[in-house]
Amino acid sequence: MEVANETLKAPATQEKAVELTGSAALLEALIIEGVDTIFGYPGGAIMPIYDALYDYKEKLNHILVRHEQGGIHAGQGYARTSGKVGVVFATSGPGATNLVTGLADAQIDSTPLVCITGQVFAHLLGTDAFQETDVINITTPVTKWNYQVTDATEIPEVIAKAFYIAKSGRPGPVLIDITKNAQIQKFDYKGYVQCDHIRSYRPKPIVRQQYVQEAAALINQAKKPFILWGQGVILGSAEQEFKAFVEKSGIPSAWTILGAGAIPTDHPLNVGMLGMHGNYGPNVLTNDCDVLIAIGMRFDDRVTGRLDKYAKQAKVIHLDIDPAEIDKNVKSTVPVWGDCKETLPALTALVDKKEHTEWLKLFNEYTQKEVDAVIHDELNPTSGEMTMGEVIKQLNELTNGDAVIVSDVGQHQMVACRYAKLNKTRSNVTSGGLGTMGFALPAAIGAKFGAQDRDVVAIIGDGGFQMTLQELGTIMQTGINVKIIILNNRFLGMVRQWQELFNDRRYSFVDIQSPDFVMVAKGYGIEGKCINEREELVDALKTMMNHNGSYLLEVMVTKENNVFPMVPQGCSVSEIRLK
Amino acid sequence: MENLKIQNNKVLPAGEDLGGADKQEFNITVYTENQIGLLNRIAIIFTRRKINIDSLNTSPSEIDSIHRFNIVITESEEVVRKVCRQIEKQVEVLKVYYHTNADVIWQEMALYKVSTDVIAEQVSVERLLRENGARVVVLRKDYTVFETTGHREETDALINILQPYGLIEFVRSARVAIIKDSDGFNSKLREFERLEPGEDVIENEYLNQGQKVFTM
Numbered sequence: 001m002e003v004a005n006e007t008l009k010a011p012a013t014q015e016k017a018v019e020l021t022g023s024a025a026l027l028e029a030l031i032i033e034g035v036d037t038i039f040g041y042p043g044g045a046i047m048p049i050y051d052a053l054y055d056y057k058e059k060l061n062h063i064l065v066r067h068e069q070g071g072i073h074a075g076q077g078y079a080r081t082s083g084k085v086g087v088v089f090a091t092s093g094p095g096a097t098n099l100v101t102g103l104a105d106a107q108i109d110s111t112p113l114v115c116i117t118g119q120v121f122a123h124l125l126g127t128d129a130f131q132e133t134d135v136i137n138i139t140t141p142v143t144k145w146n147y148q149v150t151d152a153t154e155i156p157e158v159i160a161k162a163f164y165i166a167k168s169g170r171p172g173p174v175l176i177d178i179t180k181n182a183q184i185q186k187f188d189y190k191g192y193v194q195c196d197h198i199r200s201y202r203p204k205p206i207v208r209q210q211y212v213q214e215a216a217a218l219i220n221q222a223k224k225p226f227i228l229w230g231q232g233v234i235l236g237s238a239e240q241e242f243k244a245f246v247e248k249s250g251i252p253s254a255w256t257i258l259g260a261g262a263i264p265t266d267h268p269l270n271v272g273m274l275g276m277h278g279n280y281g282p283n284v285l286t287n288d289c290d291v292l293i294a295i296g297m298r299f300d301d302r303v304t305g306r307l308d309k310y311a312k313q314a315k316v317i318h319l320d321i322d323p324a325e326i327d328k329n330v331k332s333t334v335p336v337w338g339d340c341k342e343t344l345p346a347l348t349a350l351v352d353k354k355e356h357t358e359w360l361k362l363f364n365e366y367t368q369k370e371v372d373a374v375i376h377d378e379l380n381p382t383s384g385e386m387t388m389g390e391v392i393k394q395l396n397e398l399t400n401g402d403a404v405i406v407s408d409v410g411q412h413q414m415v416a417c418r419y420a421k422l423n424k425t426r427s428n429v430t431s432g433g434l435g436t437m438g439f440a441l442p443a444a445i446g447a448k449f450g451a452q453d454r455d456v457v458a459i460i461g462d463g464g465f466q467m468t469l470q471e472l473g474t475i476m477q478t479g480i481n482v483k484i485i486i487l488n489n490r491f492l493g494m495v496r497q498w499q500e501l502f503n504d505r506r507y508s509f510v511d512i513q514s515p516d517f518v519m520v521a522k523g524y525g526i527e528g529k530c531i532n533e534r535e536e537l538v539d540a541l542k543t544m545m546n547h548n549g550s551y552l553l554e555v556m557v558t559k560e561n562n563v564f565p566m567v568p569q570g571c572s573v574s575e576i577r578l579k
Numbered sequence: 580m581e582n583l584k585i586q587n588n589k590v591l592p593a594g595e596d597l598g599g600a601d602k603q604e605f606n607i608t609v610y611t612e613n614q615i616g617l618l619n620r621i622a623i624i625f626t627r628r629k630i631n632i633d634s635l636n637t638s639p640s641e642i643d644s645i646h647r648f649n650i651v652i653t654e655s656e657e658v659v660r661k662v663c664r665q666i667e668k669q670v671e672v673l674k675v676y677y678h679t680n681a682d683v684i685w686q687e688m689a690l691y692k693v694s695t696d697v698i699a700e701q702v703s704v705e706r707l708l709r710e711n712g713a714r715v716v717v718l719r720k721d722y723t724v725f726e727t728t729g730h731r732e733e734t735d736a737l738i739n740i741l742q743p744y745g746l747i748e749f750v751r752s753a754r755v756a757i758i759k760d761s762d763g764f765n766s767k768l769r770e771f772e773r774l775e776p777g778e779d780v781i782e783n784e785y786l787n788q789g790q791k792v793f794t795m
Contacts, residue, residue, distance in 0.1 A: 051793050136616055137616070137619060138621050140619055140623060141623050142614065142628065144669045146616070147616075148615075165670055199612070199672065199673070200611070200670065200671050200672060200673045201670045201671075307672065321669065323664055323667075323668070324664035324665050324667070324668045326664075327660075327661075328661055328664075509678070530751075
């Protein structure tokens with residue numbers, strides 16, 4: 001399109017206005033924002049945007065998904081591996097409502113997204129027009145910001161705000177609903193100016209030196225300090241700053257599942273995973289430490305267990321960019337609000353260089369207890385059916401910890417998070433806060449588009465895979481290379497585990513049948529194999545990793561295995577069970 | 580009520596005694612941009628926790644383009660603080676404050692429509708106006724409209740007085756409240772209006788741990 005090319009060459013702000021449609025202005029905006037990939041699905045109310053997209057095919061890679069939920073999860077996967085804003089298109093009505101799960105997931109996991117939905121003509125709003133739904137009100141609780149555009153002249157400014165809000169401060173999803181008339185409307189496009197401030201919006205509080213000093217003083221006096229880190233470290237691109245802080249202070253550090261990988265799995269001060277199915281030491285010793293330093297994490301109930309028995313003996317230092325997180329669940333002694341990219345170096349400068357040898361040894365002793373009671377048998381079974389853990393262990397051998405691991409939700413997710421080796425940041429993509437089954441397959445597609453030079457391995461249960469398996473069609477059509485491991489225990493395993501432990505084995509509707517997944521994959525032109533025997537595992541994983549293109553490996557694992565350790569709901573973290 | 584308590588306990592650090600006994604009326608003041616949909620965005624922060632909004636007033640502030648919400652809820656301070664922070668986090672919200680009833684001067688306005696015939700015949704209007712601080716807004720052959728302003732008990736009292744004389748219609752406004760310790764509010768808002776957004780001066784005042792009103 002002539003107009004498009006002309007404006008692309010022009011500077012972002014130009015003296016001379018060019019006549020553009022709202023749709024073209026939107027796509028111009030995306031290009032200036034550095035968008036290269038869009039996940040979407042067309043429909044009536046967004047047709048003008050798709051018509052304009054036809055002329056931008058060279059510049060914007062649009063991935064046609066098979067369902068809008070798949071589109072938004074792909075956008076999330078893309079954002080998580082690339083660190084950029086994920087962009088999703090959907091039409092009005094059902095297209096828009098299909099985004100809701102992904103929006104809720106992105107909101108609770110702070111994933112930057114800009115979703116564009118088509119909407120009926122402005123004059124039809126409120127008339128129950130075909131495919132009209134009140135998407136703004138439906139999505140208000142699950143977006144960081146949303147806005148309805150009814151006039152094309154608003155588009156450049158609104159899109160600029162959308163990107164700024166999505167990626168700044170604590171990131172989150174933004175939805176822009178554009179009525180069809182605004183998409184078609186021509187207006188004098190005067191260029192696009194990126195947004196760098198909004199009067200009423202303060203993305204991050206400025207760092208208060210006083211609190212940094214108080215925090216450092218507490219840390220320097222501590223005998224048994226303990227660091228908990230979350231995704232904030234990754235979202236703030238503060239991995240180096242974090243590593244420097246950990247290494248100088250010598251403090252044992254444990255991670256939430258969304259924080260995994262910010263420092264490598266085998267870092268000597270990385271003592272493991274927090275939470276309900278986290279490691280033994282980090283859970284028990286939370287109630288033994290004297291200073292608890294929480295960095296970019298929000299004390300989710302799956303991490304804290306019973307709150308009134310959580311770290312009551314400890315002074316709590318909470319570093320977070322979002323003031324609403326301070327004191328929300330756990331009272332802090334010193335709230336160090338701010339971007340951890342700024343607070344961590346300030347803190348590092350003030351803490352003493354130390355080695356907490358005895359204290360670290362205690363963590364290692366707990367690790368050994370956990371290895372003896374749980375991990376060894378999970379990773380090295382010699383008889384019986386395969387375990388989920390041994391699959392992850394063998395996978396680690398092949399990826400060497402360099403792959404992106406995308407997991408779905410349930411037992412396999414906990415096993416993958418516990419045992420996957422991660423050398424790099426932005427390597428663990430999973431649905432944390434919302435626990436969205438069906439997340440992994442589409443998220444893996446997006447993750448691959450966001451990190452094309454990396455191997456992406458999706459680890460999915462037999463239940464979750466059946467929620468979004470239509471996205472195999474997206475893999476087929478794009479030819480993207482995603483490795484899929486289905487850990488099939490023929491059960492909705494996590495619910496079954498709870499029913500076994502807490503409901504007297506009353507297995508209520510957890511016995512799930514599956515189709516022949518390999519044949520399903522074949523139907524989409526994707527190679528695959530199903531294995532039953534331990535002897536086949538290593539070769540099958542090698543075949544999968546070496547295969548040129550996507551590959552589905554179904555591993556039949558033991559049916560009634562439980563994920564341990566476990567902090568039962570309503571119990572304190574120190575009441576964690578090894579069996 | 581039981582559900583409400585349980586729900587609130589969930590979001591609070593358990594072990595801190597913040598049950599129903601600590602609940603009281605809080606006046607939440609929110610300064611916002613004038614934006615479609617913002618009312619809903621704020622309201623759902625309460626409804627999400629199953630908190631009833633007892634009174635809600637929203638109107639333009641003294642500054643062009645900035646709106647002021649006055650919201651009254653009955654809750655513990657712990658919950659109110661969390662709710663306020665979640666409101667302040669919304670992109671189009673400038674500032675949020677909360678105060679107990681003791682911290683504010685508040686008023687509600689009420690209008691009462693009665694039959695002129697009955698009221699003229701049977702009531703000592705002069706005394707009624709004087710004792711209730713009321714005034715006549717409209718006086719017609721067929722009906723009269725009184726107005727009074729005050730606390731809930733005061734506007735209620737006049738209902739009770741007029742009820743026997745054929746009260747035709749009654750309406751009461753939401754609460755508006757002026758904060759006792761609000762030195763500098765207006766100039767702060769002017770700063771918002773004047774300053775390029777994102778200036779940090781204002782921002783951290785809200786996070787300060789001092790005693791003044793700009794604290795949360």
